[in-house]
Structures are given as C-alpha cells and as structure tokens.
Amino acid sequence: MRHICFSAFGRLLLTVAASLPLVARAQPAPTAITVDVAKPLGPMPPVWAYFGYDEPNYTYMPDGQKLLTELAALSPVPVYVRAHNLLTTGDGTAALKWGSTNAYTEDQKGRPVYDWTIVDRIFDAYVKRGMKPIAQIGFMPEAFSTHPVPYRHHWKPGDNYNDIYTGWAYPPKDYQKWSELVYQWVQHSVARYGAAEVKTWRWELWNEPNIGYWKGTPEEYNELYDYTEAAVHRALPAASLGGPETTGPGWDKAAAYLRGFLTHCVSGKNYATGRTGTRLDYISFHAKGAPKVVDGHVRMNMGTQFGDIEEGFKIVASFPTLRQLPIIIGENDPEGCAACGVQTNPENAYRNGTMYSSYTAAAYARLYELASQYKVNLEGAVSWSFEFENQPWFAGFRDLATNGVDKPVLNVFRMLGMMRGPRVAVASPTALSVADIRAQAQSQRADIGALAAADAHSATVLVWNYHNDALPAPPAEVALTLQGLATAKAQVQHYRIDNEHSNAYTAWQALGSPQQVSAAQRTSLGQAGQLAQLTAPASVSLQNGQTTLHFTLPRHGVSLLRLSW
Structure with a gap:
C-alpha cells in the first residue's frame, strides 16, 4: 500500500517538476548586449546625414520645404542633399x-x-x-x-x-x-x-x-x-x-x-x-539591396547591398594613391526604384512600416565596421529618400514622409542624430556578422544588434530587432549592460520605433486608411510621426560604473537608449 501511495505521489511530483522546465522554456533567456564605454573604437562620422532624390523641383514645394527643415533639425552637423x-x-x-x-x-x-x-x-x-x-x-x-x-x-x-x-x-x-x-x-x-x-x-x-x-x-x-x-x-x-x-x-x-x-x-x-x-577629390558609388515576395510576404536582401559596399571598398583600397580619399556611397538603399510604389511593385511593401526603419538601423550601423575592416575613409551614405508631391497617402514610395507626415524610417535618422562621441565597443551574440548577412542568415534568424557611442557626459545605444522576412514573431527580451561609465547616477531616456511608437502608418491604418484626411486627423498623424519615448525619463544608479537595463523589443522595432550625467 505504501508502495502504491508513494508511486502515485512520485508521479505527481514528477508531473509538477516536468511542468516547470516547460514554463521556463516558454520564456527564453534575455538577449544579452554589453556596451563598454571605456573602449572607444574610433570616430563615428555622421555618414547618415546624407539624403537624395530624383525630382529637384519638389525641393521648394511646401512639403519639400517642411521635410528639409526637419532633416536640418535632426542633425548636429550640416546635412548634405543630392538631387x-x-x-x-x-x-x-x-x-x-x-x-x-x-x-x-x-x-x-x-x-x-x-x-x-x-x-x-x-x-x-x-x-x-x-x-x-x-x-x-x-x-x-x-x-x-x-x-x-x-x-x-x-x-x-x-x-x-x-x-x-x-x-x-x-x-x-x-x-x-x-x-x-x-x-x-x-x-x-x-x-x-x-x-x-x-x-x-x-x-x-x-x-x-x-x-x-x-x-x-x-x-x-x-x-x-x-x-x-x-x-x-x-x-x-x-x-x-x-x-x-x-x-x-x-x-x-x-x-x-x-x-x-x-x-x-x-x-x-x-x-x-x-x-x-x-x-x-572624393569617390562615389551606389549600393542597393534586392527585396522580393516569397510565399506571400516580403523578404529583404541586405546581403546584396553589402556586397556592393564591400566590393566598392575593395576597389578603392586597391589604389594606393586614392584609398584615403573620402568615399560617399551616393545611394545606399534596400532596392533601386524610389518612385515604384506597392501597386506595381509589391516587394516594396516594406516601406511604410517598421521593416524599413529596422533595416535602415541595421544597415547603417554596419557601415562603420566595414569601413574599418577595409581601412577606407567613408564620409557619407546617401539615403535616396525624400518626399513625393500630390501622391496618395502611404502609396509605398521610398520616402521619408507622405503628404507632409513623417514615416517611421525618418525617426531612425533622428535617433542617429542624437548619438555623440566616438563609437564604443559592443558585444552582442545575437548580432549577425556581415558575412552572415551576405549568406542570407537574416532570413534564418533575427539579427538583434547594437551600435553605441559615448562622450564625456552621455552614452547612446541604438538597438534593433531585424529579420529579412515580414512575418510576425515574438518580441525579444533584451538585457543591455553598460559598463565603464564615469558616474554613479545617470538619467535614462528610451526612444522607440514600433507599431505603437513613432509610427504614423499604424495611426493612419487605425483611422481606416483614409485618402481624404481632415485637418484634425492630419494634426494627429503628424504627432504620431514624431520620435516618441517608450517611457518617461528615469534616474538609475550605477555600481562601479555599470548598470543593466531590461526591455522588450518587438520584431522590427528600434530603440535608442540615452544615458546622460
């Protein structure tokens, strides 16, 4: 009888014990990213402060002038414009x-x-x-x-x-x-x-x-x-x-x-x-990706774009008398036709939402790594994106704003414009290498990585959760550790681009995707398109110059965390 009762109780214990690992497995370990502010990697020139477009006469139209004002305001240095x-x-x-x-x-x-x-x-x-x-x-x-x-x-x-x-x-x-x-x-x-x-x-x-x-x-x-x-x-x-x-x-x-x-x-x-x-006086070439539709969804191809960049750098580096000339990547984009919308090119459906912004964050962050690898003097990388006058709302053009309302991708450049000081060391085991990206690994697993910079009184970290496929996926839990900070206390500001933040596209969809927009709706959409903070600024204490920040980052979300003291 004791044997029977023990066996029954044992089976109960085993059942309960077996259930615990299942719960644990349902909550994967956080993605651990470490930033060492005390390890500078070199200058971080504002290669992102370059924009271009085919249609120069849009420059002086009302929406064009509004966007130029916003581009000038987002950068601490002069923005270059190519038309x-x-x-x-x-x-x-x-x-x-x-x-x-x-x-x-x-x-x-x-x-x-x-x-x-x-x-x-x-x-x-x-x-x-x-x-x-x-x-x-x-x-x-x-x-x-x-x-x-x-x-x-x-x-x-x-x-x-x-x-x-x-x-x-x-x-x-x-x-x-x-x-x-x-x-x-x-x-x-x-x-x-x-x-x-x-x-x-x-x-x-x-x-x-x-x-x-x-x-x-x-x-x-x-x-x-x-x-x-x-x-x-x-x-x-x-x-x-x-x-x-x-x-x-x-x-x-x-x-x-x-x-x-x-x-x-x-x-x-x-x-x-x-x-x-x-x-x-300087050397310029272009680099483009190659999205396509696969099984009914968009699949990006950053590897093609990086292939262009690497080969261009190799060619420049092969000329001893030219290799230190400034390089401007005159067009640096996910594909090749800004004026081709989703009606004629369904592979361009990435452009309105957060896929474009997360792609942009992941791509621009790697430019510094590539320039360092090939020992070339990268000065700028032009995003061939501006605005198109008298076009439908969110028509899927490669632009920064639609009808005067900013799209999520513009907020990536606002984030980059807030980064100060030299680039510092980042360790992120979930970030893919450029070789991985060229081999299409971004279609097999998420690329969760970071770019960081620091000066005497601040540290900024850009974090992205990117994947080549426009498919739903669980968010990532991130544990971001910053070390080497010369302060015992700092203020943290957390800016975010996702479906609910810094996103006029989802706000427009929530209105029913209207093509006739009222004045009140336009104002609301304009506010939704601005860079938003995920939480209110908060103060954190550091132990021996170190702190760990925990947050959830949705697929194709982008965060900028700024610590100041």
Whole structure:
C-alpha cells in the first residue's frame, strides 16, 4: 500500500517538476548586449546625414520645404542633399523620375543663354537651412545633346523603367561648350553664396553612368569628367569634385567601370589638358539591396547591398594613391526604384512600416565596421529618400514622409542624430556578422544588434530587432549592460520605433486608411510621426560604473537608449 501511495505521489511530483522546465522554456533567456564605454573604437562620422532624390523641383514645394527643415533639425552637423536633373532642360514642372531647371539654352545663333533662377531656388532652400548641396552636374541640356529627341519622358510606375533614358542621357555635341557651362555654374555659385560656402559643398559628375543614365561609352564619360574637372577648379580651385557615381560594384561590369575610371584619374591621359591623370577629390558609388515576395510576404536582401559596399571598398583600397580619399556611397538603399510604389511593385511593401526603419538601423550601423575592416575613409551614405508631391497617402514610395507626415524610417535618422562621441565597443551574440548577412542568415534568424557611442557626459545605444522576412514573431527580451561609465547616477531616456511608437502608418491604418484626411486627423498623424519615448525619463544608479537595463523589443522595432550625467 505504501508502495502504491508513494508511486502515485512520485508521479505527481514528477508531473509538477516536468511542468516547470516547460514554463521556463516558454520564456527564453534575455538577449544579452554589453556596451563598454571605456573602449572607444574610433570616430563615428555622421555618414547618415546624407539624403537624395530624383525630382529637384519638389525641393521648394511646401512639403519639400517642411521635410528639409526637419532633416536640418535632426542633425548636429550640416546635412548634405543630392538631387538629379539640375541641368535638365524644361519648365520646372515636377514629375516622377523627372525635374528640370532650364539652366542652359541657346539663342537662334547658337549662343549660350544661362538662367540660374530655378537652380538658385533649389540651392537657396538648402543653404538657408545650413544644408550643403552635393551639386550634381547633369543631366545634358537639350541644346547640347547628341540625340536630343525625344527629350522629355513621361514615365509612370508600371512602365518600362528604361523609358526614362531619353535625350538628356547622351554626351554633349561640344565638350568645350559643356566645360564653359560648368565653369559658369560654379562661378555663379561663388558670386551668390561666397567662396567660403561653396568650397564646403560637394560637386559631382552625373549619375550611374554604367547603366542607361549615360548613353556614351566609359571613355566618353572619362572625357566628360576631365573637361568638368578643369572647369570646376578653374572657377574655384578649392572646390571638391568627385565621381563616378556608378551603381552596383558587386556586378562584374560595374566593378570594371569603377576601376577603369579610377585608373584613368591616376594614370590616364587627360582629355582636357593632355597631361597624365585627373584630379579627383572624393569617390562615389551606389549600393542597393534586392527585396522580393516569397510565399506571400516580403523578404529583404541586405546581403546584396553589402556586397556592393564591400566590393566598392575593395576597389578603392586597391589604389594606393586614392584609398584615403573620402568615399560617399551616393545611394545606399534596400532596392533601386524610389518612385515604384506597392501597386506595381509589391516587394516594396516594406516601406511604410517598421521593416524599413529596422533595416535602415541595421544597415547603417554596419557601415562603420566595414569601413574599418577595409581601412577606407567613408564620409557619407546617401539615403535616396525624400518626399513625393500630390501622391496618395502611404502609396509605398521610398520616402521619408507622405503628404507632409513623417514615416517611421525618418525617426531612425533622428535617433542617429542624437548619438555623440566616438563609437564604443559592443558585444552582442545575437548580432549577425556581415558575412552572415551576405549568406542570407537574416532570413534564418533575427539579427538583434547594437551600435553605441559615448562622450564625456552621455552614452547612446541604438538597438534593433531585424529579420529579412515580414512575418510576425515574438518580441525579444533584451538585457543591455553598460559598463565603464564615469558616474554613479545617470538619467535614462528610451526612444522607440514600433507599431505603437513613432509610427504614423499604424495611426493612419487605425483611422481606416483614409485618402481624404481632415485637418484634425492630419494634426494627429503628424504627432504620431514624431520620435516618441517608450517611457518617461528615469534616474538609475550605477555600481562601479555599470548598470543593466531590461526591455522588450518587438520584431522590427528600434530603440535608442540615452544615458546622460
């Protein structure tokens, strides 16, 4: 009888004991991230403070001006802005993938007519906000083009993308006249804004000459660069001019184009002077990811983008006399068509919500690691994202705001703008390496990582929970330990981007996704689009310069924790 009772009681104990590990297994161990403020890794230049767009005439429209003001405000340093079509012929009417300034025409006798009215309006909008142009010298004015007809395209989403490459993409009839146009533009800029201001700008030649944007040969691009360089530095010897803004160094032909241009600058015969080599002040190329729809959901591909970056860095590093020149990744994005919305490109559905913001945090944070690995001088990485006028609400364009309301991704740049001081050491076992990312590991498991910086009186940590697949998943429990802080007490501010915070998209959906938005709704959405704190600021005590902060981070959420003392 005792045996029977003991056996029954034993089975009960075993049942209870067996249930305990199940409960424990249902609550996974927190993701442990350690930041050592006492271990600086080197400077953390504001590579994120660069933005660009195809349609320059949006610059001075109401929503464009509002967004420029916000971009200028989020950064402690001047923000650089890059736009296409600054020399394109036309009446200034904006359209998707199009813009014009009518800067150059010719009279009936073929004499130059320069008109800087629209160019000045664009650059005035930048300069008065303390922003800096990346002044793109392009595209070809109609009067110069070797194939001017057709000149104006009327592309719309769903059309063949190659339809945009019309008469503005061809070489000039006369390289000397082209050179004089460039000289007149730089000289006019110096007269209007002053040499001290203009020498802080970046000038560049063209956009993506290795694809349809340039209908000439690589050698004709090199020739155009030589004549452009001579003109820019004749007008302002201290000006900074770069190129070639090629795209996709991860492609063999694109890599050859970039390498060929750099070789020309180092040792080629200069078309304008006949001497050897051409002055190059910085180097630029583009890097793009490759999202697609898999089993009914979006799957991103950051690995393709990092492949472009790594190959570009390798190419630059292979030139001993160029490897320390500044590098600007002229477009640094998850894919290649900002003006292609979700109606025609369902793979772009990532753009409205937090997937775009978490991707951006994870991608930009790794740029410092890659630049350090290849020992190159990365200065900037342009997010090709601005705003589109007179388009539906949340149409799925790659933009920072829709109808004047900020999207979640803009708040990542606000977070980055709050980080101060050099980059410091981070240990995160759940963060993937760049090699992992290139091997598509972000499609197998979450990438939960951090970027940290510190100065004498603050420490900031950017934390993301990213995955390549747009699928629901449990949140991550994070235990963030900061050590090496020279204080016994600090104030903690916790900023968050997720479905409930810093997210005008989910707020708009909660309203029923209206396309007709009332004034009160617009105000509410505008407030929802601002960077929000997860909790009220709080004071924490540190033991031996160390503290651990615990929080839950949803899939595709981003947190910025700021400790100040």
